Amino acid sequence: MNYYDIRYMLSAPEIRLMVAELDGVLIASGYARIEKGRHYLKHTHHAYLGFMYVVPEHRGKGVNRLIIEALKNWAIEQNINELRLDVYYDNQPAIAAYEKAGFIKHLIEMRMGLTIPAATRPSLKGMSPLLLVSDLDRSIGFYTGVLGFSVQFRYEDFYAGIGRDGYSIHLKQTAQPPAADREYKRENEHVDITFSVAAVGDLYAGLAASSVDVVQPLREMPYGREFYISDPDGYIIAFLEEF
Structure with missing residues (x-):
């Protein structure tokens, strides 16, 4: 959920966020966002659908159609007469589902990847994220x-660099981030740093047994196994072992 600002989406008047729930568990989501149409189109505004997702075990049961129908009704209430969305051309199940819901193919976006000659491509030697901390020695x-x-x-x-296994983090002492910001990160799983690791289960067992603040216990996601902890200033650190 790091990609979406859920708090903003819940309060923005131009966005309607919908979810489907089964026995207290979220199984599907989607939003409609009112956007201004291009000057050469017939409509002045349309509703763009995004965040469209149904957990695998509930696909093919009409859940996505219910989400679309609710978003469509909301758009009509806002005097919007067109819905739009994007879908990858090779995602045939999704295309079939959207066509069944009433969408039609409109425009194909084409791309071509270009290779920059090695002689002109800059070489990256590393990356060092900067964290603003309230107490440099504590961090x-x-x-x-x-x-x-x-x-x-x-x-x-007021400034230091720390490193491990070829990676580094810079720390700069400044005013402590407000508590509201730290709580927002925890509630919305806003990750500040992600470390790719091996044997994530063993690492989690060791850290969870200590006094470390575990924000998200070890869990399995479609892309791998991960867990989150918080540092003394509320920065969320993820440890991920990819599949």
Whole structure:
């Protein structure tokens, strides 16, 4: 859910977010967002559908159609007379479902990947995310003592670099992030850093047994197994073992 700002979507007047629930568990989602039409089109505005998803075990049961129908009714209430959405050309099950719901193919977007010659392509040597922290010494202690990083450099009393296994993070002491921001991250699974790891189960067992703040327990997702923890300033750190 990191890609979508759920809090904004729930309050924005131009967006309607719908979900389907079964026995207290979310099984499907979708939103309609009113957008301004191109000047050369007949309509001035249309509703764009996105976040369309149904968990695999409930596909083919008409759940997606119910979501679309609810979004369509909302769009009509807003005096919108056209719905639009995007779907990959090779996703035939989705295309068939949307056509059954009344959509028709309209425009094919085409692409071509280009290879930049090696001589002109810049070479990336690494990447160092910068985290604003409220107490530099406390943060250094967390990342070195709990996660096994080492201090690479320190500049005066407000800036430091830490690293492990060829990766580094920069820390800069500043005002502490507001509590509302930290709570928002926790509620919406906003991840600040993702580490790809091996043996994620063993890593989780070790950290969960310590005093680390576990935000999301170990879980299995379509792309791999992951869990989240929080650092002293509320930054959400994900550990992912991809399938």
